[in-house]
Amino acid sequence: MGNLTSQSEFxxxxxxxLGYSQIPVFLLIFLFNVATLAVNLxxxxxxxxxxxxxxxxYFFLGNLSVLDIFNSSxxxxxxxxxxxxxxxxxxYPFCISQVFFFSWFCSTExxxxxxxxxDRYxxxxxxxxxxTMINIPLCVKVAFLFWVLSFACCLLHTLYLLRLAFPDPTTIPSLFCELYELLQLSSSDTYLNYFLIYFQAACFSVPGVLVTFLSYVYIFKTILKITMKDGRGKAYSTCTSHLTVVFIFYGALFFNYCQPKTKIFLAGRWLAVFYTVVTPLLNPIIYSLRNRDLMGALQKTLSRIVPTP
Known part of the structure; x- marks a missing residue:
């Protein structure tokens, strides 16, 4: 078993x-990646x-687009x-860096x-x-806090990852280096690493999910009280896009990270493709399709670039 002094590559x-399917799958990933970059930019x-x-x-939507670009890239x-x-x-350094940056951007998202x-609540x-309750200066401070908090949490995970040893050679059956994947492959005791994950989840992830859940409980209770059909439809349209993105994002993460340990990694790899390649493209599309403000801004921009005769 190798240790970190001799482990230089994975x-x-x-x-x-994937054999003959390798090139078609790569071209599909490449097209999704280019489309993600273009739409989010x-x-x-x-x-x-x-x-x-x-x-x-839209300030938070812009943050979400930045994170989607980073994650997919x-x-x-x-x-x-x-x-x-x-x-x-x-x-080894590039793999650990990939773990840190992906974890950072995913946690911030x-x-x-x-x-x-x-905000929708x-x-x-x-x-x-x-x-009075939500304004741009406050949103900038909150977003900055979240970026810094995620940075600190993921840096701590990465530092604890550095203490682990791995078999030499170590084969990572995935598209990229993930924290959860490396913990499964490590030959060291990973108790502290998992404890840190669960502790931070209890402190931040669970309260975050509760905020989302309770927000939508009150949102739907308020919508049901609206008597005007148009007003109810408008209220629904303002939150369904975000709720769809939340379900897709958390659903993919749940099925990938909450599945039991197994030697069959193919399903997990396709899930990784979904939430790192497909989801970053779905997010802006879902937000844009039913958003009149974004469509209006796009039409005005296109009219300036290509003036009508």
């Missing part, structure tokens, strides 16, 4: 065991350039390297989705007090 399986540019979108909801970096070079080896639930249940 074998990252990626797509190399478009949303970020619209939120920045259009003054009508300078509201708390980081998770497929080595897939590109493997396809073009045929080298499945990934250096959880926080952002939670605060967006509270205030907008629907306390519309007259919305501007």
């Amino acid at each position: 074998i990252l399986l990626g797509l190399s065991d 478009l949303i970020i540019s619209l939120v920045i350039s259009d003054s009508h979108l300078h509201t708390p909801m 980081i998770s497929v970096l080595h897939v590109y390297f493997d396809i073009f070079t045929g080298n499945r080896l990934i250096s 959880c926080f952002i989705l939670d605060i967006m639930s509270y 205030v907008a629907i249940c306390h519309p007259l007090h919305y501007t």
Whole structure:
């Protein structure tokens, strides 16, 4: 068994065991990645350039787009390297860095989705007090706090990961290096690592899920009290997009990280593809399809670029 003084590389399986399906799957991932980059950059540019979108909801949506770009890009970096070079080896420092950055951005996205639930709660249940309860300066401070808090938590996980030893060689049956995957493959005692995960989940993740759950309980109770059909439909449309994104995001994470330990990693790998490649593209599409403000901002931008005769 190797230790960290001799462990300098891992074998990252990626797509190399898919045989003839490797190239089609890679092209599909590449197309999703390019589309994710384009759509999320478009949303970020619209939120920045259009003054009508300078509201708390679109500020958090811009944060979500930034996180989706980072997550999708980081998770497929080595897939590109493997396809073009045929080298499945990934250096230990790069693997640990990938664990840290993916965990950081994924944790921050959880926080952002939670605060967006509270934003929808205030907008629907306390519309007259919305501007006093939630404003851009407050949102900037909250978002900054979440980014820093996630950074500190994930840095702690990464530092505890550095104390572990791994078999030499170690094959990682995934697209990228994940904390949970490395803990399963470690030859050391991982009790402290799992304790830290569960402790932080109890302190931050569980309260965040409760905020989302309770926010929507009060939202739906308020919507049911609305007598006007148009008003009820408008209230539903303002929260269904976010609720759909929450279900997709947490559902994929739950099925990936709460499944029992197994030597059959193929299902987990496809789940990883879903929440790192597909979900970052679905998020902006779901938010945009039923959002008149974003569609209006896009039309105005296109009219400036391509003026009608």
